[in-house]
Amino acid sequence: MSLDYPDALTELIRQLARLPGVGQRSAERLALALLDWEEDRLRTLAEHIGALRQRIHPCVVCGNLADGDRCRVCADPRRDQGLLCVVEHSRQIPAIEKGGKFQGLYHVLGGRLAPLEQVEAEDLNLASLYARLTGDTVREVILATSPDIEGEATASYLAEELRGRFAGLVTRIALGVPVGSDLSYADSTTLGHAISSR
Amino acid sequence: MSLDYPDALTELIRQLARLPGVGQRSAERLALALLDWEEDRLRTLAEHIGALRQRIHPCVVCGNLADGDRCRVCADPRRDQGLLCVVEHSRQIPAIEKGGKFQGLYHVLGGRLAPLEQVEAEDLNLASLYARLTGDTVREVILATSPDIEGEATASYLAEELRGRFAGLVTRIALGVPVGSDLSYADSTTLGHAISSR
Numbered sequence: 574m575s576l577d578y579p580d581a582l583t584e585l586i587r588q589l590a591r592l593p594g595v596g597q598r599s600a601e602r603l604a605l606a607l608l609d610w611e612e613d614r615l616r617t618l619a620e621h622i623g624a625l626r627q628r629i630h631p632c633v634v635c636g637n638l639a640d641g642d643r644c645r646v647c648a649d650p651r652r653d654q655g656l657l658c659v660v661e662h663s664r665q666i667p668a669i670e671k672g673g674k675f676q677g678l679y680h681v682l683g684g685r686l687a688p689l690e691q692v693e694a695e696d697l698n699l700a701s702l703y704a705r706l707t708g709d710t711v712r713e714v715i716l717a718t719s720p721d722i723e724g725e726a727t728a729s730y731l732a733e734e735l736r737g738r739f740a741g742l743v744t745r746i747a748l749g750v751p752v753g754s755d756l757s758y759a760d761s762t763t764l765g766h767a768i769s770s771r
Numbered sequence: 772m773s774l775d776y777p778d779a780l781t782e783l784i785r786q787l788a789r790l791p792g793v794g795q796r797s798a799e800r801l802a803l804a805l806l807d808w809e810e811d812r813l814r815t816l817a818e819h820i821g822a823l824r825q826r827i828h829p830c831v832v833c834g835n836l837a838d839g840d841r842c843r844v845c846a847d848p849r850r851d852q853g854l855l856c857v858v859e860h861s862r863q864i865p866a867i868e869k870g871g872k873f874q875g876l877y878h879v880l881g882g883r884l885a886p887l888e889q890v891e892a893e894d895l896n897l898a899s900l901y902a903r904l905t906g907d908t909v910r911e912v913i914l915a916t917s918p919d920i921e922g923e924a925t926a927s928y929l930a931e932e933l934r935g936r937f938a939g940l941v942t943r944i945a946l947g948v949p950v951g952s953d954l955s956y957a958d959s960t961t962l963g964h965a966i967s968s969r
């Protein structure tokens with residue numbers, strides 16, 4: 574019971590327990606582990622946490638996480654300026670980068686259409702997307718929103734909106750069975766997609 | 772891959788990954804979650820972490836975690852001053868307190884004898900223990916070191932040392948089968964102890 578800890582420790586435990594996947598017991602374990610850290614290590618961690626929002630902000634071009642004006646992808650001249658991959662959140666970019674296949678640029682919507690949660694088109698970074706598509710630098714927009722109901726709705730909405738504004742190609746990431754998976758465990762909707770998109 | 776994150780975020784992830792039970796993936800998840808926190812919440816957490824070692828220090832009497840001079844147990848006048856429970860680490864005290872059976876005071880050794888790790892008797896808080904046992908306030912010392920090789924060795928060493936210095940009772944916590952457990956899963960050493968100490 575955290576009741577037995579000094580107040581300052583109880584308070585730290587309470588705050589750590591707000592992190593996703595960190596319960597009361599894990600928060601206690603983390604706080605006690607921090608107590609064993611050297612003074613200056615604690616200060617360094619504290620300083621990094623406290624300054625996090627000043628140091629990391631959205632890239633002015635694409636909305637990806639950046640510590641300068643532009644993110645690493647936008648700042649890299651070797652990336653293909655003609656290819657734009659639209660994602661919901663910046664946290665999805667590392668997953669795509671890890672694949673190593675995509676050499677273009679990104680655009681982060683900052684969410685997806687979710688009428689039930691009052692997320693409308695005005696809440697997404699669409700104006701900056703449309704602005705990037707004027708001129709003829711971009712030749713293809715890949716809609717890489719999640720393959721669930723809201724992600725699909727957002728992709729459909731975007732495909733519709735882009736039809737009138739963008740002369741290039743608009744594509745959707747392929748839906749199908751995951752590489753390395755056993756077909757017997759694939760869900761039937763995914764399998765249906767995989768077969769019809771063969 | 773954390774390579775894709777801005778440097779400040781990569782550094783925070785690296786630091787969080789030093790916590791016990793936090794791997795690279797969990798550290799990434801924690802760092803990204805922190806990025807969604809409000810500015811002042813982040814500052815509060817940072818402030819609590821940075822000041823942890825100033826705020827929490829060993830109780831001057833028993834060595835338990837305290838934010839004042841004395842810990843909650845030592846500061847509580849209702850605790851039995853005649854009963855002293857000797858533990859290895861302050862983190863073991865909440866477990867005993869949770870049981871609600873023990874109403875005496877504690878003494879934290881700050882470790883246990885471990886010759887292989889160069890932990891000798893001089894490295895433990897023994898002088899302050901012997902000092903507490905002068906006079907006749909304390910009538911019983913309970914040796915609550917862990918029931919493993921080093922904990923047992925420490926308990927034996929203490930029992931021996933106290934024989935010459937302390938006129939009261941020296942007891943060892945009971946070794947036996949855990950309450951609520953199924954006997955068929957008890958290990959044979961524990962069962963042997965449980966039977967011989969019946």
